[in-house]
Amino acid sequence: MTRPGTEAQPLRVAIVGAGPTGFYATDQLFRQPGLVVDVDMYDRVPTPYGLVRAGVAPDHQKIKSVTAAFDKVAAHPRFRFFGAVELGRHLSVDDLRAHYHMIIYTTGAQTDRRMGIAGEDLQRSHAATEFVAWYNGHPDYRDLTFDLSQERAAVVGVGNVAADVARILSRTPEELAATDIADYALEALSASRIREVHVLGRRGPAQAAFTNPEVRELGELTGADVTARPEEVEPDELTRQVLERAPDRATQKKVEILKDFSRRTPTGKPKRLVMRFLVSPVELLDDGRGGVAGMRLVRNRLYATATGTLQPKATDEFEHLPVGLVFRSVGYRGVPLPGVPFNDDWGVILNEKGRVLDAQSKLPLVGQYTAGWIKRGPTGVIGTNKPDAAETVTGMLEDLARDIHLRPADASPAAVERLVRERQPQYLSYQDWLRLDEIETRRGKETGRPRVKFTRVKDMLAALGRA
Amino acid sequence: MNIASLLAKKGSKVITVQPEQTIRQALGLLADHNIGALVVVDRDSRPVGILSERDIVRSAARDEDVFVKTVSALMTKDVILGVPQDDLESVGRTMTDRHIRHLPVVDQRRLVGIISIGDVVKAQRDLYRGEVETLQIELTEEHGKPAGR
Ligand SMILES: Cc1cc2nc3c(=O)[nH]c(=O)nc-3n(C[C@H](O)[C@H](O)[C@H](O)COP(=O)(O)OP(=O)(O)OC[C@H]3O[C@@H](n4cnc5c(N)ncnc54)[C@H](O)[C@@H]3O)c2cc1C
Numbered sequence: 013m014t015r016p017g018t019e020a021q022p023l024r025v026a027i028v029g030a031g032p033t034g035f036y037a038t039d040q041l042f043r044q045p046g047l048v049v050d051v052d053m054y055d056r057v058p059t060p061y062g063l064v065r066a067g068v069a070p071d072h073q074k075i076k077s078v079t080a081a082f083d084k085v086a087a088h089p090r091f092r093f094f095g096a097v098e099l100g101r102h103l104s105v106d107d108l109r110a111h112y113h114m115i116i117y118t119t120g121a122q123t124d125r126r127m128g129i130a131g132e133d134l135q136r137s138h139a140a141t142e143f144v145a146w147y148n149g150h151p152d153y154r155d156l157t158f159d160l161s162q163e164r165a166a167v168v169g170v171g172n173v174a175a176d177v178a179r180i181l182s183r184t185p186e187e188l189a190a191t192d193i194a195d196y197a198l199e200a201l202s203a204s205r206i207r208e209v210h211v212l213g214r215r216g217p218a219q220a221a222f223t224n225p226e227v228r229e230l231g232e233l234t235g236a237d238v239t240a241r242p243e244e245v246e247p248d249e250l251t252r253q254v255l256e257r258a259p260d261r262a263t264q265k266k267v268e269i270l271k272d273f274s275r276r277t278p279t280g281k282p283k284r285l286v287m288r289f290l291v292s293p294v295e296l297l298d299d300g301r302g303g304v305a306g307m308r309l310v311r312n313r314l315y316a317t318a319t320g321t322l323q324p325k326a327t328d329e330f331e332h333l334p335v336g337l338v339f340r341s342v343g344y345r346g347v348p349l350p351g352v353p354f355n356d357d358w359g360v361i362l363n364e365k366g367r368v369l370d371a372q373s374k375l376p377l378v379g380q381y382t383a384g385w386i387k388r389g390p391t392g393v394i395g396t397n398k399p400d401a402a403e404t405v406t407g408m409l410e411d412l413a414r415d416i417h418l419r420p421a422d423a424s425p426a427a428v429e430r431l432v433r434e435r436q437p438q439y440l441s442y443q444d445w446l447r448l449d450e451i452e453t454r455r456g457k458e459t460g461r462p463r464v465k466f467t468r469v470k471d472m473l474a475a476l477g478r479a
Numbered sequence: 480m481n482i483a484s485l486l487a488k489k490g491s492k493v494i495t496v497q498p499e500q501t502i503r504q505a506l507g508l509l510a511d512h513n514i515g516a517l518v519v520v521d522r523d524s525r526p527v528g529i530l531s532e533r534d535i536v537r538s539a540a541r542d543e544d545v546f547v548k549t550v551s552a553l554m555t556k557d558v559i560l561g562v563p564q565d566d567l568e569s570v571g572r573t574m575t576d577r578h579i580r581h582l583p584v585v586d587q588r589r590l591v592g593i594i595s596i597g598d599v600v601k602a603q604r605d606l607y608r609g610e611v612e613t614l615q616i617e618l619t620e621e622h623g624k625p626a627g628r
């Protein structure tokens with residue numbers, strides 16, 4: 013038989029996960045000159061876009077315009093979308109192997125990293141992953157509740173997700189009402205009694221993961237005064253040495269922004285956002301009824317590792333921080349997919365530059381690939397997934413050229429559709445999504461918002477006349 | 480970003496050699512795996528040195544009997560070890576400043592990977608490209624074209 017990739021025998025590719033990475037990989041496959049490719053994209057939720065819909069903050073609409081580019085990719089005649097179809101539930105890896113020449117797993121990082129301290133699981137201690145998915149209307153998280161009657165909250169971590177969480181907690185109801193935040197979250201946050209949000213970094217400002225536009229934004233909130241402690245934002249001796257040896261504008265700027273915060277005096281805004289550095293929570297304290305009453309913090313000092321990275325080391329100075337609500341924003345983590353080798357060290361699919369490896373032999377598995385957060389871990393902005401997907405697609409094309417691919421029993425598109433219909437009769441197509449998108453945007457227009465999201469699968473189906 | 484995300488897509492095998500093995504054996508490993516350096520480990524799998532193709536070439540240039548020498552005779556003993564939590568940026572700076580081409584990475588003294596200066600440069604370039612790509616999305620009001628052109 014001839015090598016797949018021709019009109020007569022298109023290369024059949026399954027992509028599991030409809031986040032940015034899935035779309036970048038699809039786009040790159042469609043752009044290969046002389047290659048005829050069919051792409052079927054699956055997602056466990058009915059809607060596409062992954063974290064662009066369920067992660068990116070509702071008050072950051074500009075970046076969400078990337079979905080227009082994804083829609084273009086999806087308009088390709090050889091593209092199909094199967095929403096509400098989960099690998100491991102409706103379909104197995106063997107099902108995919110029986111119908112495709114190649115499979116790419118782009119399932120992202122579905123859970124949170126743990127801090128590993130006592131009290132982490134007390135009530136009112138939440139993973140930021142859950143809060144974010146909740147306010148963005150992810151169907152699996154929409155029914156969670158957060159006790160926003162507390163007056164003081166802490167966000168652990170100083171990455172961009174921590175900045176998102178702190179900002180959403182600090183926004184005014186009017187500001188939130190102009191976004192596409194989930195309706196129930198808008199309601200809950202509008203009634204929020206939170207007055208103080210403490211954001212906790214374990215290292216100094218120069219080592220903080222958040223990027224400058226995001227920090228700057230924290231200083232421009234209408235409803236919250238931002239503060240920081242001069243002694244915590246002033247670079248220590250080691251940091252000064254690094255900055256002198258290798259001057260880096262962005263880092264210097266970040267330190268400047270935070271120093272500026274430390275010099276500000278409150279202007280009487282309703283909320284206070286407190287940026288803390290060089291502190292680590294060592295324990296969350298129980299209020300006697302199983303809920304968080306506060307946290308014990310230890311003050312850190314920086315030391316240099318062998319490669320010159322400045323890392324925190326606990327001192328013997330402790331502090332009590334009374335807070336009734338905690339958001340742990342210390343990073344995401346990938347979860348294993350049934351039947352796909354996993355690398356537990358890093359929480360990713362076991363792979364080499366995107367080729368999935370056999371768990372025993374550590375040699376590439378024929379026809380199985382991965383890209384994005386589930387390949388390299390939960391770091392990087394949307395665009396970072398583009399070169400990452402390109403690395404994987406390059407490997408796929410190399411393999412194809414050497415005729416290395418699966419030999420599916422039945423590669424016809426119709427066979428897949430029959431199978432999906434049988435396993436998940438309620439699956440959604442891209443046409444279905446575009447229809448929902450139109451309704452969501454129309455409902456938004458009526459209320460002066462970018463869109464009003466569907467957050468229940470049954471509401472989506474009802475809107476499509478399929479309930 | 481820390482270097483764990485570089486190791487995450489490098490599988491989990493690190494090709495190692497023991498100090499008492501011969502250079503011929505070491506060359507076999509380098510050739511079989513198409514790599515530029517081997518981590519030299521003791522019996523407890525702790526890194527004790529690094530042996531690069533350069534180390535071998537340098538010795539071969541003046542010594543006909545290089546093949547039967549032991550790894551320990553040629554390896555670099557003063558190895559700098561990284562940890563997965565090391566920041567990409569400081570690792571890149573240290574490797575460049577000290578002319579280190581390969582950095583073994585240990586976690587609680589267990590060898591968990593090795594990264595090359597090439598890995599670091601590629602990661603930095605991809606990070607930069609990703610940021611530019613993302614800025615372009617934010618700056619482009621009108622998305623008339625397919626992803627990222
Ligand atoms: C809270 C948050 C805010 C962010 N904000 C920004 C921002 O403002 N700007 C920016 O540039 N970047 C932002 N990022 C980063 C950006 O979202 C990621 O880089 C990007 O989404 C990763 O893409 P991905 O496709 O690898 O994973 P994801 O976007 O997570 O997509 C994975 C998809 O796979 C699906 N899936 C998972 N398991 C299965 C399964 N078993 N079967 C079928 N489907 C499955 C999921 O439902 C999901 O749709 C943010 C990240 C987070 C967490």
Ligand SMILES: NC(=O)c1ccc[n+]([C@@H]2O[C@H](COP(=O)([O-])OP(=O)(O)OC[C@H]3O[C@@H](n4cnc5c(N)ncnc54)[C@H](OP(=O)(O)O)[C@@H]3O)[C@@H](O)[C@H]2O)c1
Pocket residue numbers: 126127168169170171172173174176213214215219220221222226292293341342343344390391392393
């Ligand atoms: N607006 C945007 O562009 C945007 C928005 C959201 C997310 N994103 C991107 O999405 C990615 C993920 O973001 P993220 O915020 O989840 O991850 P991140 O950038 O890796 O930040 C994680 C933060 O948690 C801290 N941390 C980790 N373990 C900790 C512990 N045990 N105790 C205390 N602090 C701990 C880290 O500190 P250390 O540095 O000391 O480890 C770091 O400050 C990032 O690349 C981010 O840029 C972008």
